[in-house]
Amino acid sequence: MRQHRITAAVLSAICMGLGQLYNRQWIKGVILLIVGVFSLYYFINNLGDAIWGMVTLGEQGSHLEKVNGLTQMVAGDHSINLLIEGLITLIMFALFLIGYYANIKNAYNAGKLREKGVTPNNFRQTLYYIFEWKFAQSFLTLPAIGILFFTVMPIIFMVLLAFTNYSAPNNLPPANLVDWVGFKTFTNLVALKSWSHTFFGVLTWTIIWAVLATVTTYFGGVLVALLIQQKGIRFKGVWRVILIIPYAIPQLISLLVMRNMFNGQFGPINQYLRYFGLEGLPWLTDPVWAKVTVIVVNMWVGIPVSMLLVMSVLTTIPKDLYEAADVDGATGFQKFKIITLPMILFSTAPVLITQFAGNINNFNLIFLLTNGNPVVGDYQYAGATDLLVTWLYKLTLDQQRYSMASAIGIIIFMIIATFSIYNYRRTRSFKEEDMIQ
Amino acid sequence: MGIKMRNAIRLTASYITLVIIAIGCIYPALWIVLASFRPGKSLYSKSLIPESFTLSHYKELFMSQSFLFGTWYMNTLKIAVFSMIIGTILVLLTSYAVSRFRFKGRQNALSVILVLGMFPGFMSMIALYILLNSLDLLNTHAAMIIVYAAGAPLGGTLIMKGFLDTIPRSLDEAAKIDGATNFQIFRKIILPLSKPMITYMGLTLFVGPWVDFIFARLVLRTKENWTLAVGLWDLVNSTQDSNFTLFAAASVLIALPITLLFVFLQRLLVDGMTAGASKG
Numbered sequence: 001m002r003q004h005r006i007t008a009a010v011l012s013a014i015c016m017g018l019g020q021l022y023n024r025q026w027i028k029g030v031i032l033l034i035v036g037v038f039s040l041y042y043f044i045n046n047l048g049d050a051i052w053g054m055v056t057l058g059e060q061g062s063h064l065e066k067v068n069g070l071t072q073m074v075a076g077d078h079s080i081n082l083l084i085e086g087l088i089t090l091i092m093f094a095l096f097l098i099g100y101y102a103n104i105k106n107a108y109n110a111g112k113l114r115e116k117g118v119t120p121n122n123f124r125q126t127l128y129y130i131f132e133w134k135f136a137q138s139f140l141t142l143p144a145i146g147i148l149f150f151t152v153m154p155i156i157f158m159v160l161l162a163f164t165n166y167s168a169p170n171n172l173p174p175a176n177l178v179d180w181v182g183f184k185t186f187t188n189l190v191a192l193k194s195w196s197h198t199f200f201g202v203l204t205w206t207i208i209w210a211v212l213a214t215v216t217t218y219f220g221g222v223l224v225a226l227l228i229q230q231k232g233i234r235f236k237g238v239w240r241v242i243l244i245i246p247y248a249i250p251q252l253i254s255l256l257v258m259r260n261m262f263n264g265q266f267g268p269i270n271q272y273l274r275y276f277g278l279e280g281l282p283w284l285t286d287p288v289w290a291k292v293t294v295i296v297v298n299m300w301v302g303i304p305v306s307m308l309l310v311m312s313v314l315t316t317i318p319k320d321l322y323e324a325a326d327v328d329g330a331t332g333f334q335k336f337k338i339i340t341l342p343m344i345l346f347s348t349a350p351v352l353i354t355q356f357a358g359n360i361n362n363f364n365l366i367f368l369l370t371n372g373n374p375v376v377g378d379y380q381y382a383g384a385t386d387l388l389v390t391w392l393y394k395l396t397l398d399q400q401r402y403s404m405a406s407a408i409g410i411i412i413f414m415i416i417a418t419f420s421i422y423n424y425r426r427t428r429s430f431k432e433e434d435m436i437q
Numbered sequence: 438m439g440i441k442m443r444n445a446i447r448l449t450a451s452y453i454t455l456v457i458i459a460i461g462c463i464y465p466a467l468w469i470v471l472a473s474f475r476p477g478k479s480l481y482s483k484s485l486i487p488e489s490f491t492l493s494h495y496k497e498l499f500m501s502q503s504f505l506f507g508t509w510y511m512n513t514l515k516i517a518v519f520s521m522i523i524g525t526i527l528v529l530l531t532s533y534a535v536s537r538f539r540f541k542g543r544q545n546a547l548s549v550i551l552v553l554g555m556f557p558g559f560m561s562m563i564a565l566y567i568l569l570n571s572l573d574l575l576n577t578h579a580a581m582i583i584v585y586a587a588g589a590p591l592g593g594t595l596i597m598k599g600f601l602d603t604i605p606r607s608l609d610e611a612a613k614i615d616g617a618t619n620f621q622i623f624r625k626i627i628l629p630l631s632k633p634m635i636t637y638m639g640l641t642l643f644v645g646p647w648v649d650f651i652f653a654r655l656v657l658r659t660k661e662n663w664t665l666a667v668g669l670w671d672l673v674n675s676t677q678d679s680n681f682t683l684f685a686a687a688s689v690l691i692a693l694p695i696t697l698l699f700v701f702l703q704r705l706l707v708d709g710m711t712a713g714a715s716k717g
Contacts, residue, residue, distance in 0.1 A: 084567045135619045136538030140546075143531045146587030151553050153568070154561030161563075227455055232448050241700060242459045245466055248699035252648040252666055253692040256673060257469045260681065266481040268468060300461065308706065357555070392560065393651075402563065409560045416555045424551055424595075 005111035012107035015040075016100060019107025023114060027123040032103055039096050043089075050089035053082030057164070061177045079178035080166060087157055091148065162186070162406035168399060185407045198380040198391075199408070205291075206387045210359040213298045218352060220299050221306020222344060226336075228307075229314050240311070247304035255368035258297050259284070287384035290370055294385055298365055302355075313347045314340070353423040357416050363389045388412050473685035480681040494686035505661060506668070506687070512578065513664040517646040519582045524589030524642040525635060531590045532597035533623055537609065547595070554591040562655055569656065576658040584656075585646050593638050600634040601627065637705045644695055665691050 004023070012019030016036025020029035058077025065074040110120040121129060130138050162185055165171045166178040189195050228239045246254065261267050262283035270280030283293045317340065325335045366372060372386030372394065381399050382391045388408060395405035468485065473494055475487040498506040531550075535543060565584060566575075574580035604627065612622050628635075646653075650666035657663050663671075669687050672680070699706065 080563075081567060081571075084564060085571070088568075132619060136534040136540050136543075139530050139534040143527045143587075143590045146527065146583075147550075147553065147590060149568070150565065150584055150587040151556075151561065151591060154564035155553065155556055157564040158556075158560045224458060227451050227458075230448075230451055232444065233451060233455075239455055239459065241703075243462055244700065244703055245462050245696075248696040248703075249466060249692050250644065250648045250695050252650065252669070253469075253688045254465065256669070256684075257465050257688060260480055260684075261465060261468065263480060266479070268482075268485070271481075300465075304462075308703070361555075396560070396563070406560070409556075413556055417552050420551060420555055421548065424548075 003111075004114040005108050008107040008111035009104050012104045016103050019104070020110070023107060023110040023120050025110065025120055025122070025126075028126060035099075036103075043093055043096065046089050047093060050086040050093075053077075054086035054090070057179060058082050058173075058177050062174045075174060077177065078173045079164075080173050083160065083164075083178075084157055087153060087160070088149075091153060158406050158409060161402050162410055164403055166402045167404060168401055172400060181403075185403045189404065189407055194378070194380050195404070197378065198382050201376075201379060202382050202386055202388055202391050205385070206360060209291075209294070209362075209387060210356055212295055213302070213359045213362065214352065214356045216295060216299050217302030218306050218348075218355070220303040221308075222310050222341075224303060224307045225310035225314060226340070229311065243307060244304050246300050247308070251301060251364045252368065254301065255297070255365060258300075259369055262293055262297075284370055285374055287374055287376065290374055290385050294366060294369055297369055298359075298362070301365065306355075309348055309351060310344055313344050316347070317343050350423055353419060357419045357423075360387070360416055361389050361412070362387065363393065366390045367393065469685050469688055472682055473689050475682055475685075478680045478682055480679075494682050495690075497683060498686055498690070504668070504672075504683075505663070506665075506690070508661055509663050509665045509668045510690075512662065513647060513666070516578050516581045516585070516664060517643050520585035520589070520646050521639050521643040523582065523586035524593070525639050527586060527590050528593035528597050528638055528642075529628075529631075529635070531594045532601055533627060535594065536598045536601035537606070537627075547598075550591055550594050554595075558588075558652070562652060565652075566655060575656060576662055577656075578662065580656050581646065581653060581664075584652065585642070585649075589642055593642070597631075597634060597638060600631060604630050633705050636702065640698060640702060640705070643698075647691075647695060 008019035008022050010019075011022050015033065016039075017029045017032030017034075020032055023029075057079040060076040062076040063074060064071050066072075067074070113120050163180055163182060164178050165181045165184070166173075170176060171178050189199055224243060227233070228236055228243075233239070261269055264270060264280060264282050264285055267283070269283065273280050282289050284290050321339050322335060325339060330338070366385055366387050367390050370383070370385045372383035372390045374385075375383045379386075381394050381401075386394070389412065392405050392408050392412070395401045395408070471485060471487060472482065474490040474492070475482060476489060476491045476493070498504055535547060569575050569580045569584075572580075574583070608626050608630075609622050612626060617625070646664070648666050649664075650670040653664045653667045654670065657667060665687075669684070669691060672684055672687060
């Protein structure tokens with residue numbers, strides 16, 4: 001008996017597609033052969049450079065050199081470009097290896113079929129097989145590639161940055177090179193007084209903010225929803241539409257408008273206060289008042305969402321629960337405490353946690369409303385209302401302290417990921433999804 | 438008598454509270470709309486309702502040399518519509534696959550989608566910038582569409598999947614027995630049944646590009662390629678002439694389409710928000 005499977009697998013291991021040709025899968029074999037030859041050619045030319053670039057991050061920055069007797073600026077290695085190009089090449093190489101492995105396995109299986117006397121699938125049958133039995137995987141390929149290159153690659157890049165010294169003022173390509181420094185950025189963040197002071201200050205405010213923002217909008221939403229859904233309130237639909245307006249206006253607009261409304265000198269709010277004979281308040285310029293302002297404005301933005309959610313839950317609470325409570329002589333408050341509130345909390349708990357995680361990263365609100373200001377003197381590039389994310393933004397795009405920003409980004413990410421994964425793993429859509437139907 | 442009295446007091450108090458909240462909700466919107474019709478440039482105004490009305494700020498938006506509002510509107514519309522279409526298709530593909538098929542690594546794929554969606558977006562901007570630069574896509578609208586659409590499955594898949602999970606699988610199985618292919622099931626059963634959710638997804642994917650100014654500002658380098666959000670941001674931050682009423686007019690025009698869509702589609706929004714996190 002001929003050992004088709006071994007021969008096919010070995011041929012495929014030598015070059016992609018050869019095994020398929022041996023198995024007389026002509027079209028598939030030729031396609032794979034072309035892909036294989038081109039990929040090999042590409043990787044032979046580039047893989048070495050990529051690894052060299054990733055490891056050394058370049059050996060010489062741009063420098064002055066004598067060309068034909070004239071001193072000229074000569075472009076050197078650009079560490080960051082080297083890092084990213086290396087990364088992309090490595091990702092492609094990983095994909096190539098996976099494809100190569102699949103190709104060997106495929107040739108092996110087809111060989112096995114031949115030993116049993118079965119003709120392997122022809123090209124049409126292969127396509128049919130892919131679309132009927134590997135449907136999910138083939139459907140997912142396109143989105144997966146998009147995510148791989150536009151999300152995963154940038155994230156890996158960012159994580160790598162945290163272990164380099166890519167930062168203003170001394171390590172910015174193309175003038176200078178960047179080097180790997182290991183965990184030094186992280187130790188600096190905790191050990192250097194100026195950084196750790198800012199970090200823990202901003203972190204504390206971020207957590208206070210996230211808790212307050214979530215609680216105020218959530219219970220505000222419950223309150224408003226209950227107000228509207230009360231027995232005897234008329235025009236429920238009209239109230240609903242009015243109260244939904246803050247949610248319907250894009251935050252970009254509403255927050256910039258709010259910034260002007262709370263303007264200390266000319267804003268209408270202080271104008272009204274002065275009209276009633278009061279002093280205008282430093283809404284956005286005093287550290288404490290600025291914190292109050294962001295919480296209040298966040299209530300304006302966030303309550304409508306909670307209200308909509310709670311209203312949809314209220315309609316699902318069975319009426320007979322209330323009737324039973326009435327028979328037992330429960331007061332309105334008791335009914336709220338024993339029936340309404342637990343029902344609302346139970347159904348919206350996952351949303352509550354999602355909102356909490358979202359508030360930790362609530363970039364828009366802080367950035368558009370206060371831009372993190374007022375500035376705090378002994379902070380490193382941060383202000384009194386800066387959250388970790390907005391501080392990150394300033395460090396990256398304004399100050400070019402990339403490595404520090406990356407380290408902080410990793411920390412934020414770990415905080416949020418813990419919450420969200422814990423939350424998600426508890427929901428039914430993850431746990432018992434096959435039982436729903 | 439006592440109960441009636443108490444009821445009346447309760448209702449009156451509720452109405453008063455509701456009116457106060459309603460004023461709070463409407464006031465900023467009303468203020469900015471009225472300010473956009475106010476003559477002059479300044480933020481300060483003696484009263485809420487201006488003494489005279491003018492359309493000159495709206496005219497200035499479209500006539501002025503430094504403000505290419507018409508071009509920006511078309512740019513934004515183009516980017517938003519294309520990323521909405523491509524993004525929605527990608528979200529549908531991924532969520533259909535993870536909702537209806539069981540394959541190796543599926544639960545992990547779901548967790549990965551969840552986790553990746555939580556990375557602070559602009560942290561990846563440096564990498565994206567260099568990547569787009571090496572693809573020669575900087576300062577193009579194609580780059581914006583690609584990046585927005587490629588990111589869509591991260592935000593939308595879990596919500597969409599939550600919704601698709603509620604469509605009984607017996608429907609698919611019946612169709613399968615009748616000889617339908619997977620693609621036919623997707624087109625004839627899943628698509629029609631998930632129309633409300635697709636609308637919701639489309640809306641959120643449309644709004645994202647419409648208001649994004651961070652990434653757009655980084656990629657779009659020349660003024661005639663800008664989007665509305667970038668233009669507005671520039672108007673706010675160019676300090677040499679603070680022109681509040683012009684800002685007001687621009688804000689009204691940018692917010693109007695989105696606000697109308699939201700108000701008309703509010704039912705869908707609630708369904709969309711709850712679908713992702715239904716505890717049943």
